[in-house]
Amino acid sequence: xxxxxxxxxxxxxxxxxxxxxxxxxxxxxxxxxxxxxxxxxxxxxxxxxxxxxxxxxxxxxxxxxxxxxxxxxxxxxxxxxxxxxxxxxxxxxxxxxxxxxxxxxxxxxxxxxxxxxxxxxxxxxxxxxxxxxxxxxxxxxxxxxxxxxxxxxxxxxxxxxxxxxxxxxxxxxxxxxxxxxxxxxxxxxxxxxxxxxxxxxxxxxxxxxxxxxxxxxxxxxxxxxxxxxxxxxxxxxxxxxxxxxxxxxxxxxxxxxxxxxxxxxxxxxxxxxxxxxxxxxxxxxxxxxxxxxxxxxxxxxxxxxxxxxxxxxxxxxxxxxxxxxxxxxxxxxxxxxxxxxxxxxxxxxxxxxxxxxxxxxxxxxxxxxxxxxxxxxxxxxxxxxxxxxxxxxxxxxxxxxxxxxxxxxxxxxxxxxxxxxxxxxxxxxxxxxxxxxxxxxxxxxxxxxxxxxxxxxxxxxxxxxxxxxxxxxxxxxxxxxxxxxxxxxxxxxxxxxxxxxxxxxxxxxxxxxxxxxxxxxxxxxxxxxxxxx
Amino acid sequence: xxxxxxxxxxxxxxxxxxxxxxxxxxxxxxxxxxxxxxxxxxxxxxxxxxxxxxxxxxxxxxxxxxxxxxxxxxxxxxxxxxxxxxxxxxxxxxxxxxxxxxxxxxxxxxxxxxxxxxxxxxxxxxxxxxxxxxxxxxxxxxxxxxxxxxxxxxxxxxxxxxxxxxxxxxxxxxxxxxxxxxxxxxxxxxxxxxxxxxxxxxxxxxxxxxxxxxxxxxxxxxxxxxxxxxxxxxxxxxxxxxxxxxxxxxxxxxxxxxxxxxxxxxxxxxxxxxxxxxxxxxxxxxxxxxxxxxxxxxxxxxxxxxxxxxxxxxxxxxxxxxxxxxxxxxxxxxxxxxxxxxxxxxxxxxxxxxxxxxxxxxxxxxxx
Numbered sequence: 001x002x003x004x005x006x007x008x009x010x011x012x013x014x015x016x017x018x019x020x021x022x023x024x025x026x027x028x029x030x031x032x033x034x035x036x037x038x039x040x041x042x043x044x045x046x047x048x049x050x051x052x053x054x055x056x057x058x059x060x061x062x063x064x065x066x067x068x069x070x071x072x073x074x075x076x077x078x079x080x081x082x083x084x085x086x087x088x089x090x091x092x093x094x095x096x097x098x099x100x101x102x103x104x105x106x107x108x109x110x111x112x113x114x115x116x117x118x119x120x121x122x123x124x125x126x127x128x129x130x131x132x133x134x135x136x137x138x139x140x141x142x143x144x145x146x147x148x149x150x151x152x153x154x155x156x157x158x159x160x161x162x163x164x165x166x167x168x169x170x171x172x173x174x175x176x177x178x179x180x181x182x183x184x185x186x187x188x189x190x191x192x193x194x195x196x197x198x199x200x201x202x203x204x205x206x207x208x209x210x211x212x213x214x215x216x217x218x219x220x221x222x223x224x225x226x227x228x229x230x231x232x233x234x235x236x237x238x239x240x241x242x243x244x245x246x247x248x249x250x251x252x253x254x255x256x257x258x259x260x261x262x263x264x265x266x267x268x269x270x271x272x273x274x275x276x277x278x279x280x281x282x283x284x285x286x287x288x289x290x291x292x293x294x295x296x297x298x299x300x301x302x303x304x305x306x307x308x309x310x311x312x313x314x315x316x317x318x319x320x321x322x323x324x325x326x327x328x329x330x331x332x333x334x335x336x337x338x339x340x341x342x343x344x345x346x347x348x349x350x351x352x353x354x355x356x357x358x359x360x361x362x363x364x365x366x367x368x369x370x371x372x373x374x375x376x377x378x379x380x381x382x383x384x385x386x387x388x389x390x391x392x393x394x395x396x397x398x399x400x401x402x403x404x405x406x407x408x409x410x411x412x413x414x415x416x417x418x419x420x421x422x423x424x425x426x427x428x429x430x431x432x433x434x435x436x437x438x439x440x441x442x443x444x445x446x447x448x449x450x451x452x453x454x455x456x457x458x459x460x461x462x463x464x465x466x467x468x469x470x471x472x473x474x475x476x477x478x479x480x481x482x483x484x485x486x487x488x489x490x491x492x493x494x495x496x497x498x499x500x501x502x503x504x505x506x507x508x509x510x511x512x513x514x515x516x517x518x519x520x521x522x523x524x525x526x527x528x529x530x531x532x533x
Numbered sequence: 534x535x536x537x538x539x540x541x542x543x544x545x546x547x548x549x550x551x552x553x554x555x556x557x558x559x560x561x562x563x564x565x566x567x568x569x570x571x572x573x574x575x576x577x578x579x580x581x582x583x584x585x586x587x588x589x590x591x592x593x594x595x596x597x598x599x600x601x602x603x604x605x606x607x608x609x610x611x612x613x614x615x616x617x618x619x620x621x622x623x624x625x626x627x628x629x630x631x632x633x634x635x636x637x638x639x640x641x642x643x644x645x646x647x648x649x650x651x652x653x654x655x656x657x658x659x660x661x662x663x664x665x666x667x668x669x670x671x672x673x674x675x676x677x678x679x680x681x682x683x684x685x686x687x688x689x690x691x692x693x694x695x696x697x698x699x700x701x702x703x704x705x706x707x708x709x710x711x712x713x714x715x716x717x718x719x720x721x722x723x724x725x726x727x728x729x730x731x732x733x734x735x736x737x738x739x740x741x742x743x744x745x746x747x748x749x750x751x752x753x754x755x756x757x758x759x760x761x762x763x764x765x766x767x768x769x770x771x772x773x774x775x776x777x778x779x780x781x782x783x784x785x786x787x788x789x790x791x792x793x794x795x796x797x798x799x800x801x802x803x804x805x806x807x808x809x810x811x812x813x814x815x816x817x818x819x820x821x822x823x824x825x826x827x828x829x830x831x832x833x834x835x836x837x838x839x840x841x842x843x844x845x846x847x848x849x850x851x852x853x854x855x856x857x858x859x860x861x862x863x864x865x866x867x868x869x870x871x872x873x874x875x876x877x878x879x880x881x882x883x884x885x886x887x888x889x890x891x892x893x894x895x896x897x898x899x900x901x
C-alpha cells in the first residue's frame with residue numbers, strides 16, 4: 001500500500017511537467033454486498049480527454065460521483081494538483097475546480113437559459129453580465145444557445161449545451177461528463193465533442209468522459225480506462241487500441257457471443273430460436289399476441305408523438321425496441337398501460353380489438369407493464385407491499401367487495417418469497433423498499449396473473465448489477481414460457497443481448513425491424529440516429 | 534434480530550409522539566392560562582366554569598353531545614374527500630343547503646312520523662351532496678380547483694337559503710299567526726322530530742347514536758372494503774389507479790358527494806334534533822359548526838375514529854364558553870383556546886414529518 005502510494009506521488013514529480021489535475025487512489029465504495037467501486041485508481045491529466053468505458057453498472061458513475069463529492073468513498077484518497085484533499089460535497093469540488101455534467105439534466109424548465117446558468121449564485125444576480133457571459137461562452141465553445149430562450153422550449157441537445165455552459169462558467173479545471181450523449185443524436189454528439197476538444201486543447205483543462213459507447217470513446221478521447229464490475233480492467237492510450245479489443249475488455253467475453261449469455265439454459269433457447277423459423281413456426285409467425293395497427297397519438301399540446309405506429313409481438317419472443325429517448329416510446333407505453341387515448345388506430349390482443357377509451361381494459365385482458373418511471377404509474381409509495389401487489393387483481397384480496405385480509409397477506413407472502421422481495425413483510429410500506437425491490441414488486445404483480453404480453457420499458461434503469469441480472473433473467477424466462485415480451489430500451493447493449501427481434505423507433509414510427517441475427521450495431525446506430533440506413 | 538430492532542424503533546416512535554403531544558398541549562394550555570390572566574381573570578375560575586358549562590352542571594353534557602354531532606359528521610365527510618385527494622372546505626354551505634332540503638322535506642313530505650324523519654335525514658344528505666357535487670363536477674369537467682369552488686359556494690348557499698326563507702312557496706313559515714315570522718321556516722311537526730333520550734338528567738337526541746354508527750361504519754368502509762381501497766388508490770396515485778381501471782373521476786365525484794352529503798346530514802340532524810333553533814331553519818342556522826368540523830378533521834388527521842374525542846373536546850369548549858360570563862372573561866376567549874389547541878395538536882405530526890424527511894434525504898444522499 002505505502003509503497004504504491006509513494007511511487008505514484010513521487011512519480012508525479014519524476015515525470016516532467018506538473019502533477020495531474022486529479023489523482024485518485026484506491027477509491028472504494030460498497031453498497032451492501034455490491035462492490036460499486038473496488039480500489040480504483042485514476043488520473044485525469046490537463047490537456048487530455050480521459051475516457052471511462054464500461055457497461056451499465058460497471059461503477060463509472062459511482063467513481064465520478066466520488067470525485068465530485070456526491071458519494072463519499074469508503075476508502076481511498078483524492079489529490080488535486082498533487083495536493084491531497086477531501087471532497088465532502090459538490091461545493092467542495094467546485095471550490096477545487098471540479099465540475100460535472102450529469103447524465104440527467106438538472107435544469108429548471110420554466111426559466112430561461114441565462115437564469116439557469118445563474119442559479120446557485122450567492123451574490124446578487126447581474127442580469128446583463130450573466131447574459132453577456134453566457135453569450136460569450138457559447139460563442140467561444142461553439143455552443144450555440146440563445147441566453148433568453150426558455151429551457152422548456154429547447155430540444156435535448158440544446159439543454160445539454162446549457163448544462164455544459166453552467167459548468168464552464170465556473171471555469172473548472174476539471175470537467176466530468178457522465179454519459180453526455182445518451183440522449184443526443186449523432187450530429188449533436190459530434191458538436192459536443194468538438195466543443196470538448198476546444199476546452200481541452202486551448203485551455204488546458206482536464207476532461208473525463210464517461211460512456212458505454214465504444215465508438216465515441218474511440219473517437220473523442222486521448223486515454224481510456226476500462227471498468228468492469230467496479231474495478232479497472234485495463235488502461236490504454238486511445239491511439240494504441242481498437243474497437244474489438246476495447247469491447248473484449250469491457251464485456252469480459254467475445255462480444256458476438258453476448259447474446260443471451262446470462263445463464264446456461266439459454267444455450268437451448270438459442271438453438272430453438274435459430275431452428276424454429278425454418279421448420280414449423282412459419283404459420284405461428286403469422287399470429288401476433290399483441291398487434292398495434294396505425295396508432296397515432298398527440299401530446300396535450302397537440303404535438304404528434306406516435307405517428308401511424310405498427311408493431312406485432314409474437315408468442316415467446318422478446319421484441320427489442322431500440323431508439324433514442326423521446327421518439328415516442330413513452331407515449332407507446334402510456335397507450336399500452338391504458339393511460340392515453342389514441343387519436344387513430346387500434347390495439348389488438350389475440351386478435352381482439354381493445355377499446356382505448358376504456359381505461360383498465362388492457363391490464364385486465366393481460367397486458368402487463370413495467371413502466372419506465374415506477375413511481376409515476378407502477379407503484380403506490382404510500383401503500384403497503386400487499387396492497388400494491390393487489391392492484392392488478394383486486395378479487396384476490398376482496399371477496400364481494402369486502403377485505404379478506406388473510407387471503408391478501410398469504411398471496412403477498414407467497415409473491416414476496418417467490419420474487420425474493422427484500423422487505424419486512426406484506427404490511428411494509430412500499431417507500432421503505434429499495435429501488436430494486438420496488439421494481440420486483442412491480443414485476444411480481446404484473447407477471448403473477450399469467451399475462452399474455454409484457455411491456456418492459458427501461459426495466460433495468462437505476463438498478464444495481466445484481467438487480468439488473470435478476471430482471472434480465474426474468475424477462476428471458478417469461479419469454480421462454482410463452483409470454484410475448486416488448487422490451488423498450490435506449491441501451492443498445494441490453495436490446496442486443498436479450499432480443500429475438502429488434503425494431504428501431506424513430507419519430508413515432510418503426511424505422512425498421514429485423515431478426516437479432518441480422519442486426520448489427522452500426523446499422524442500428526444509424527437507424528436510431530436518422531431513421532434510415 | 535432485524536425485526537426486534539424494527540419493533541423497538543416503532544415503540545420508540547410511538548412514545549415520541551405521545552411525548553410531543555403532551556408537550557405541545559401543555560404549552561397551549563399554559564398560553565391560554567397566560568392570556569386569561571392577562572385580561573384580568575383567574576384561570577382556575579375559567580377552567581371551572583368551562584367544566585361546569587360542558588360537563589358538571591345538570592343537563593350540560595347532553596348539550597355538549599348535541600354540539601359534537603354536527604362537528605363530527607362534517608369531519609367524517611372532510612376525511613372522505615381528503616382520502617381521494619380533494620380538499621373540500623365548503624362544509625358550512627353544504628350544511629346549510631342540507632338543512633334547507635331537510636326543512637323543505639319536513640314541511641311537505643306526506644306520511645307518518647318515522648317515514649318523514651327518515652326522509653328529512655335523507656333530504657339533508659342529498660342537499661349537501663348536491664352542493665359539493667357542483668364543485669366536484671366543475672373540478673372534473675373544467676378543472677376548476679375544488680378548494681375555491683367549495684369555499685365560494687358557501688356564500689352562494691347563504692344567499693339562496695336566505696331567499697328561500699323569504700318566500701312561502703319555498704321555506705318561509707306560512708303561519709301568519711307566528712309573530713316574528715320573517716326568515717323562519719315552518720317548525721317540524723312533533724312526530725317528525727328525532728326522538729330524544731333522557732339519561733341522568735341529560736337529554737340528547739338519537740342523532741348522537743346515528744352519528745356514532747356512521748363513524749364506525751365509515752371507518753369500516755374505508756379500511757375493509759374495496760370502495761375504501763379504490764378511494765385510497767386514487768388519492769395516492771391516480772395514474773396507477775387509471776391503469777387498473779379505477780376511474781379518478783368516478784371515485785372523486787363519489788367522495789366529493791359523500792363529503793358534502795355528510796355535511797348536509799349534519800345540517801339535517803341539527804334541524805331534526807332540536808338542539809339548535811327549535812326545529813326551525815333560521816338565518817345563520819349553522820352557527821359556524823361547519824368551520825369547527827373542518828378543524829376537527831384537521832386535528833383527527835385522516836383517522837375517522839379520532840373524530841370522536843376531538844369533536845367532544847371542541848364541543849365542550851363551545852358549550853363551556855356560555856358559562857364564562859360569570860368569570861368576567863369574554864366568551865370568545867374559548868375561540869383562542871380552541872385555536873391554540875388545534876395548533877398544539879398539529880405541531881407534533883409536522884415536527885415528525887419534517888424530521889423524517891430530513892433523515893430520508895440524508896439517507897438518500899449517502900446512498901447515491
